[in-house]
Amino acid sequence: MxxxxxxxxxxxxxxxxxxxxxxxxxPPKDYCPLCPTREGGFPTEVPAEDYDLVVFxxxxxxxxxxxxxxxxxxxxxxxxxxAEGICEVVxxxxxxxxxxxxxxxxxxxxxxKVWKDRYEELGAKDFIDYVFxxxxxxxxxxxxxxxxxxxxxxxxxxxxxxxxxLDSSREYLEETGKCLFCSVLEEECxxxxxxxxxxxxxTAFVPFFARYPYEEHIYSNEHLPSLKVFGEKEIExxxxxxxxxxxxxxxxxxxxxxxxxxxxxQPTDGSGEDYSHFHIEFYPPYRTENxxxxxxxSEAGAGTFIVDALAEEKAAELRETExxxx
Amino acid sequence: xxxxxxxxxxxxxxxxxxxIFYEFKEKVDLKxxxxxxxxxxxxxx
Ligand SMILES: [Zn+2]
Ligand SMILES: [Zn+2]
Ligand SMILES: [Zn+2]
Numbered sequence: 001m002x003x004x005x006x007x008x009x010x011x012x013x014x015x016x017x018x019x020x021x022x023x024x025x026x027p028p029k030d031y032c033p034l035c036p037t038r039e040g041g042f043p044t045e046v047p048a049e050d051y052d053l054v055v056f057x058x059x060x061x062x063x064x065x066x067x068x069x070x071x072x073x074x075x076x077x078x079x080x081x082x083a084e085g086i087c088e089v090v091x092x093x094x095x096x097x098x099x100x101x102x103x104x105x106x107x108x109x110x111x112x113k114v115w116k117d118r119y120e121e122l123g124a125k126d127f128i129d130y131v132f133x134x135x136x137x138x139x140x141x142x143x144x145x146x147x148x149x150x151x152x153x154x155x156x157x158x159x160x161x162x163x164x165x166l167d168s169s170r171e172y173l174e175e176t177g178k179c180l181f182c183s184v185l186e187e188e189c190x191x192x193x194x195x196x197x198x199x200x201x202x203t204a205f206v207p208f209f210a211r212y213p214y215e216e217h218i219y220s221n222e223h224l225p226s227l228k229v230f231g232e233k234e235i236e237x238x239x240x241x242x243x244x245x246x247x248x249x250x251x252x253x254x255x256x257x258x259x260x261x262x263x264x265x266q267p268t269d270g271s272g273e274d275y276s277h278f279h280i281e282f283y284p285p286y287r288t289e290n291x292x293x294x295x296x297x298s299e300a301g302a303g304t305f306i307v308d309a310l311a312e313e314k315a316a317e318l319r320e321t322e323x324x325x326x
Numbered sequence: 327x328x329x330x331x332x333x334x335x336x337x338x339x340x341x342x343x344x345x346i347f348y349e350f351k352e353k354v355d356l357k358x359x360x361x362x363x364x365x366x367x368x369x370x371x
Contacts (some may be wrong), residue, residue, distance in 0.1 A: 045345070046345065047337070051347055052347070054345060054348065055345070055346045055348065056339070056344065056346070057344055059341075106330065106350075106352075110348065110350050111328060113348075115333050117332070117334070117348075134341055147343070256343075
């Protein structure tokens with residue numbers, strides 16, 4: 001059972017996906033569905049004894065290429081629609097206990113090539129308007145399978161958080177002739193206090209307006225709308241800065257640092273080339289070594305984040321944290 | 327530069343879902359080679 005229900009108050013779709021209740025919840029290590037299928041072992045999602053990187057369609061998808069009919073009738077006020085789209089799982093490594101911050105650069109390069117391929121292939125489908133690549137890392141953000149993996153949701157619409165960003169950038173472009181993200185990066189570089197790492201093609205920083213103490217964004221230095229236009233140089237530079245940022249996170253308090261990682265780039269409905277700007281956003285739930293940030297009244301009920309940390313200080317902390325090199 | 331060539335192998339699972347194996351072959355690092363031999367080859371450009 002899944003469908004799109006329109007919320008006319010917030011003007012956004014909500015996906016109902018009741019079949020997801022049956023999802024595998026924290027299976028014992030020997031029954032990880034994301035591990036290779038060992039000889040004589042139980043059949044996992046991957047019918048091979050080993051693999052490098054793998055992508056497959058989610059067994060419990062919120063969106064499906066051929067969507068079931070909505071279970072409830074819609075109305076003028078409450079439109080409903082089929083939950084059309086594609087949900088994929090991306091396996092980063094065959095190693096169940098693998099930790100990405102300890103993986104070689106080549107694994108990151110491969111992962112970015114897979115992301116680029118999925119962005120292009122899913123984005124080429126006419127019912128897909130937005131290819132959203134993300135990773136939930138750690139039990140603290142609700143991960144039920146420990147095996148290193150990420151996900152891709154290919155939506156039939158531009159999701160609201162991303163649409164809001166793009167609308168701002170389009171309006172800014174109309175007013176100033178410039179991409180908003182290019183201007184944000186310029187401002188961050190001019191100030192410099194919130195920059196955590198940079199290379200020829202990318203800059204990582206704690207944004208001026210960070211909502212989480214250790215929030216970080218990675219922007220392409222040039223105006224690159226999406227992975228589609230990345231060449232070998234950009235792929236390698238992104239691999240390097242991505243690994244550096246994750247290594248710093250894992251070295252910050254000496255444990256694998258949980259986060260939600262979201263990749264924002266150009267929609268695949270043909271819009272936004274001059275105002276979409278490739279970037280990655282990290283939202284880590286920890287505010288100190290042993291305290292989590294919860295979304296409470298002001299955040300959940302009013303939409304205004306309260307952060308008990310200065311972006312400038314957190315950026316300095318992250319800048320001074322050595323990347324794990326083991 | 328670590329250059330890798332990507333090969334995709336797609337299979338269909340019993341329930342109709344697809345699964346893609348991504349395999350990578352490391353390629354010779356042409357750019358590093360080129361820059362190493364740059365001084366000798368500068369006449370050719
Ligand atoms: Zn596993
Ligand atoms: Zn830009
Ligand atoms: Zn963004």
